[in-house]
Amino acid sequence: MDNILIAGPDKALITKIEAELESKFKMSDGSNLTFILGVRVSAHQDGMRAMDQSHYDAQLLSKYGMQGAKPVATPLEKGAMESLVETGTDATPIETGRYAEAIGSLLWLASMTRPDMAFAAAFLARFSAFPNARHWGTVKRAFRYLRGTTGIRITFTGPYGTSGASLTVYRAVGLAADVKISKRSKHINIKYHHLRRCAADGIIRIEHVSSTSNLADVCTKPIERIKFAGLRDKLGMRVV
Known part of the structure; x- marks a missing residue:
């Protein structure tokens, strides 16, 4: 059976x-969307939509013996990038297949309903060829984070779509807003000159975003728990 x-x-x-498809295939109308491809979808009276994979979360935690693990506040601790990359050859290797399977599960979650786990999953995937005990310990930390956040869903509030929406683009703000051209920036790509012209013409407005509220940080680096929780909320991830 295929879902569409x-x-x-x-x-x-x-x-x-629907009529054209029904003329060629045997179909049944599931009416309002509640579940598709392992993702539960719920609608709320205020127009909000929420998505989660809580059933899959529970299966994963049980499969890897993490259902009773102590929760942590972030999927990847600060400093993990340096410590994992610098792991020496004396670290105990682990079975590659088991590691790759766990990473695949985390990547699936991240791509569907858990963008807060995207960086951790993608970073840990780098070590799939030669994983060791330290890498596996960090994977288990990601599961501990999942254990403590199984009630979180990704939410979407109306209006939906991009027509008339305000789009945020992160670029080199200082350079784009500066009307002066220095010798050091002559190599800059033409798109930055175009961006600068748009700013001068009032087509776009360029604003500085502080590191404490830069939403992109969730997907680019390990960050401390308080900042992480705030940015995760801005992603639309919350308990509903």
Whole structure:
């Protein structure tokens, strides 16, 4: 059995597509979306939509014996990048297949409903060829984080779509906003000159984003727990 999701603003067009599919395949209409591809979808009265994989979370924790593990506040501790990269050859190697399987599970979660775990999963995937006990210990930490956040869902609030929306783009703010061209910046790509012209013409507004509120940090580096929790909330991830 295959699941298919049809969504769009035009009800008549959706009905037409359904009719064409039903003329070629045996189908049943599941009505309102509640579950697809292992993801639970719930709708709330205020128009918010929430998605989670709590059932899959529980299966993973049980599979790796982490269902009773002590929770931690972040999936990757600060300083983990340096310590894992610098692991010497004397570290105890572990079975590659088991490590790769665990990483695949974390990557699946991250790509579907847990963007807060994306950096940890992607970073740990770098060591899939020659994993050792220290790498495996960090994978288990990611599971401990999952253990403590199984009630978190990724949420979406209306209006949906990008038409008329305010889009945030992170670039070299200082350079783009500076109308002067220094000798050191002559090599800069043409897109930055275009960005600067747009700023001068008032088409876009360039604002500085402090490191304490830079949402991109969640997906680029390990960060301390208080900042991590705040940025995770800005991703729309919360208990509902």
